Amino acid sequence: MSAPGLLIAAPRSSSGKTTVALALMRALTRRGLRVRAAKCGPDYIDPAFHQAATGRPSFNLDSFAMVPPLLDTLARATTADADLVIAEGSMGLFDGVRAAESRTGANADIAARYGWPVVLVVDVSGAAQSAAAVALGCRLYDPRVTIAGVILNKVASARHRRLVEAGMARAGLPVLGALMRDAQLVLPERHLGLVQAGETADLEARLDRLADLAAAGIDLDAVVAAAAGAVPDVRGALPPPPGQRIAVARDAAFSFLYPHLETGWRMAGAELIPFSPLEDEPPSSDCDVCWLPGGYPELYAGRLAGAATFLEGLRVFARTRPIHGECGGYMVLGRSLEDAEGVTHPMADLLPVATSYHRRKLHLGYRVARLSGDGLLGRRGTRLIGHEFHYASELSPSAPEPDALAHVTDAEGSDLGFAGHRVGTVSGSFFHLIAQDPA
Known part of the structure; x- marks a missing residue:
């Protein structure tokens, strides 16, 4: 029951x-x-x-x-x-x-x-x-x-x-x-x-x-x-982890990671090792994957730009192991982030992305993504379902197909073109992953 x-x-x-x-x-x-x-x-x-x-x-x-x-x-x-x-x-x-x-x-x-x-x-x-x-x-x-x-x-x-x-x-x-x-x-x-x-x-x-x-x-x-109703006795698979030991940014600037993803990763035997970019902490060197969730980096852009140990730690990590950034994490992996006052702050410079919270525009809705290449989120062609919810604008050009993270449509199939970037071991986009779709 x-x-x-x-x-x-x-x-x-x-x-x-x-x-x-x-x-x-x-x-x-x-x-x-x-x-x-x-x-x-x-x-x-x-x-x-x-x-x-x-x-x-x-x-x-x-x-x-x-x-x-x-x-x-x-x-x-x-x-x-x-x-x-x-x-x-x-x-x-x-x-x-x-x-x-x-x-x-x-x-x-x-x-x-x-x-x-x-x-x-x-x-x-x-x-x-x-x-x-x-x-x-x-x-x-x-x-x-x-x-x-x-x-x-x-x-x-x-x-x-x-x-x-x-x-x-x-x-x-x-x-x-x-x-x-x-x-x-x-x-x-x-x-x-x-x-x-x-x-x-x-x-x-x-x-x-x-x-x-x-x-x-x-x-x-x-x-x-x-109260009433009942749920079928189903115990299927939760989303698989992107690695065995996952360094996960976690503080006031990085916190938008869905609970079912964390639970699924742990149930599959993965370890999540938190670190705080706002406290100038780098991802742990004994992790095999780094994940930068969404959050509010636009509110802490100056502090993040001054977190030299964190930013250099990302660059060192990226030389040998994969990093993925969602939304706010994507912004920090880029070259620069313009804050609400119009001040531009240098970021990790691991992806050719410049973003701005000063030039605000609401982006909201489900997204259906087809991966352009192999990576942390799956093999080339994998279909993912997620969403976007942000006000930041991307000032840099979109990546062409070989270098984009995915081809994206909205929930009704309208073509939104290619989204995100992939450079070596580093990937990211404004897309928040919810689940993989086997269709």
Whole structure:
């Protein structure tokens, strides 16, 4: 038997899903329940908050980027040794790409696949009874999905709550609770989302405050009773490691490495050896691979440029062993990085790449990559699924096919050309790897 689950979703982004999900996770954990969390879609920040709230790891579940065996394996691992699974959605409940049903990347795919009822978070600021019409539309839009009830967020007053509840009653939607409008509930953000869990001041106190509000304003017994569903007993292979001993950059500038990748690497017997570029640490000389994840190097460009031991350590490592950089890691492997103020800082100069955060442009979406040559990510022709989410611009020319990392399309097959670079043992791109696609 797998633990029952719930999906915390919303009609749109910025409705308060993370606030409500963390409040429920911490409140139910404090009750003694073994709560496991998951994040729907490509998000590398929220799982760390989930782990802080529950004390247990949180995996991403992505119906577009993950083939069903991998998806079920991660979902099954999430239900292990748990009393309840709370999955947090991303964007709106039905927002995804145009693809075959159940493979759109939408939160609804996950709820439908595992029979997890949806608790709909509705931001009622600026609306009263009309909020019920939106919630009713969510209940009727997809017959695969069950709406267990709604939690009202940003309620202005007791009168406002009564009006909203009247509309929900007319629509036949149970109200499981409400949170009042309170600016102190908002977690600090920056350009890629929430400030990371490890950097959020007084995180434990904030989580306990959310749990207190959930206990006071949400019917926790009703929430637990609404949980349902089951996950198939599948134990497939997780993504293989790129090496045996992997030097992984890990600090405030480099932290965007998906939990399921780390878990898969360790389960395959690999060792992850962390080092901090911000502390001017080089990759360990006894590792056979170096991995620079994404993160926020643009916020620390001057400090990284002055980390001479780190930069020289990368160059020495690259003479004999492979290095791969994703997004922020790719930027640091390049020749230069222009910060928000327009100041250009020299980087490792291992790839012919110049990037700029001063000339900002949002790049966001799934990416399907076909590798141009053999390397850490696989053999030439291997098909990978991932995504991009960054504001940095690439000022240098794109690499031609022999020197590019991969040929890339978006989720709907639109050709985006060649992306990234490969020079000797060093490779990188703005592409964040999620999974290999056997197609």
